[in-house]
Amino acid sequence: MTKAPAQVQEPIANREDEVWLDRVHPADWKNPHPKDRYHLVVLGGGYGGILTALEAARAGASVALVERDLLGGTCLNAGCISSKALIRTSRLCGDITNAWRFGAGMPEHEFHADFGAAMERMRHVRARVSRRYSASELSERGIDVFFGNGRFTGKSTLAVHGKELRFKRALIATGAHQIIPDIPGLAEAGYLTNDSVFGLTKRPRRLLVIGGGPFGCELAQAFQRFGSQVTIVQKDPFFLRQEERDAAQILSEAMARDGIGIHLNTEARSIRRGSNEILANLVTDDYETTIAADAILIGVGRAPNVAGLGLEAANVEYDAANGIHINDYLETSNPRIFAAGDVCREHRFAHIEGASAHIVTRNALFLGRQRLSALSIPWCTFTDPEIAHVGMYVTEAREKNIPVRTLTVLMHEVDRAIADGEEEGFVKIHVREGTDCILGATVAARHAGEMISDISLAMSAGIGMRRLACVSHPYPTQAAAIKVAANRFVQTRKPSVRNWLEKLWLKL
């Protein structure tokens, strides 16, 4: 894998973009004069870095934040917020297309998705959200914001734009970049990534998505619903490699129903530009085919940003594939330096960075010994249906010789899901056999991202299935599926002495 240079980048010429850029990287920003020594220097102004800086500053620490490009990182500028704003419109398109099922359809020819307007809305959303990530806002909260390439010069020093920042503790949160597969002809043909796709103003008529991970699946479905003819190519035999196969199967079904051309177990071997189109040669085992597209979107995965950080000078161990090596306390091999988020491959995604912020602040500044593994951190792929997970997978439990039982509730067993016409999917809660301890859960449902929070809360609070069965939900709600699972656990557990006594009582 190499990082190729030829991305398709559309010009940014939009008032919302001006507001956004003025907040996340003001053109006239002047780096402050460094303090003698900071309690905490945060290298990387993404979601996790900013949260950590804010929490440390609130606690009274002197904090410097170093960002080489845009504050807010991938999450705000080229990922979570941007894609969710776009997915909101695409989901609406899907609903309108399916509205006939609910007695409210409209003739197909009367429906028109305005891609330009949807992108404009996305930029407006991004500009609004960027306020809390703005350089001036952070500065007002007592954080020294430095723009420029930060580079460690020693075990407790870092240089940015010729200025040296001395620190007591540092956090590396530089994130990751899109991996560009080494496909002959790709660079010459041009391609989109998460960095450039949100700059589009015109919808590609035919889009080839290479990579079936969360980003690839989300965007493939969104563009298909906007009216592009999307083809998605995935090297593995199923989407979302880390998720449960039933969830991946349900997603695959949903994407096929949307009309996406699905090529699993397939690789793009070569790409060439024709007169008016891009031609991709796809290979599945020994079968070859050629797909024509107008644009290519790359989503094969991300690699940690570790180059040019001076990690050797700081005595921080890392490797190019897995990023910075950390322990459960988020410490690197240099006890003064911590790392979190995408730059540590095992712990990706913005919400993990957010969860890590608190740990870093406590462990770095207040002699805390909080463990990342003690957290129950959920995540979600925001396709339709959504795929959300928290805690262990069954395979992980079995690898650790933990006997596991899964309580499954189909969404078509849930009254509200039936009423909503959103019966696709399931709730699976994994429980340690012989106990009511929740090990993890997967939810595949239209609102899985919201539903998983109930289970995440239960796990964080140490609530087991028996207590969960006592939690009341408003009726009818889709989240009641979780209570149904808990009830089923209670109903199928071995009779206790109390059950026996109750039965005896009723016989009296």
Add this chain to the structure above:
Amino acid sequence: MFNPAPTIPRPGSIAETSLLSDEILLDRFEERAFRYFLECANRENGLVADTTRSHYPSSIAVVGFALTCYLVGIERGWMRRDEAALLTLTALRFFHGSEQSEQRNATGYKGFYYHFLDIRTGRRVWQSELSMIDSALLMAGVLTAATYFAGASDTESEIRDLAETLYGRIDWRWAQNSGVTLTQGWKPECGFLHYGWEGYSEGLILYILALGSGPHALAPESYAAWKSTYQWETIYGRDVLYAGPLFIHQFTQAWVDFRGIRDRFMREKRSDYFENSRTAAYIHREYAIRNPGGYKGYGENYWGFSAGEGPGVRTMTIDGAVRRFFNYVARGAPFGPDDGTIHPSVIFGSLPFAPEIALPAIRRVCEEDARIGSDFRVPNGLNATMPGDDEGGWISEGMFGLDQGLAVLMIENYRTGFPWNLTRECRYFRNGLRRAGFSGGWLER
């Protein structure tokens, strides 16, 4: 010369079917399914056609089913023992003498065989894969035949010798491709396929036989690795080792009697693979009763989702609802995919485990579709939602060998347990089961 055209069975009618006792009804279906193998076998090399459709090749898995079905035919008086022995020997001689090499048109390699073979020449067709599971199903038939033909005649003696040779030369460890679990296939054009045999599936018989052989047998660790992705789920209030398509719960079970024998996983769960197949049938039935997709016909006696044919890839508006139909896919319950298609062979496949729900479903299918009730044909797929040529909805054309094989073995297992009794006596099955960690019941005797 080989002629795959099926004979027309004795006529019947739906009204007559309803008057038949369960025993006679099942006998009719079993015999009709058995006749498939006589009608579709090439007597010159023992290969059997995958389907009754013209120009279809032979499937090695169907040959595996055929070799065991011949034994049922002998016991039922539908085939003479010497005729069955000769047909079996012809097949074994063919496999023994056929080309084993890396050539693209060979018959096999490393002791395994290509999934589809030209029924006349016996060479690889359709650029099919060297198939580990289909080779295992073939060997299941080979080994049961060798167990049954225990006579002193030259024919029966040669059957036993060839079976030992064919089974013993399979290089199971090569099929691991340096991993722990088995790969699903290999092609001379691209090497091993990306898919592996991991998690509960019909691959259970593959591991049992791969563990039970001699020089190239897998280590027990491979079975443990295969089980590592097992999911023990409570679905519709029933505990089950989950797999969606119903045939997964039946292919290994067609040969192996799992009553009372358990591996470590089933010991922990206090269940066994027999009970699990019963639960799976009930889950399919429950799914059909709930019928979340609103498909026509589904109900307590109309269920059975599996890998098989469908009405074809198309989208249609039927009774105001947009319906997407599929071609050949692995349908399953309760997670789908589901396009309104059921696969009757797995209803027959449920007979030994849950006869109280399978028998009414067989009768319902006969009533639902006159084309089944009148000639006792087990079709591959039925779809009452998709309009067919007449009122019965869509029905797949012709007959598939795997369906007939499953129907014969499972009806017979339900009626007498004869196929199960054969493998109980086969040392390779016993050895494989023991090395996989199975114990208890008949394995201890």
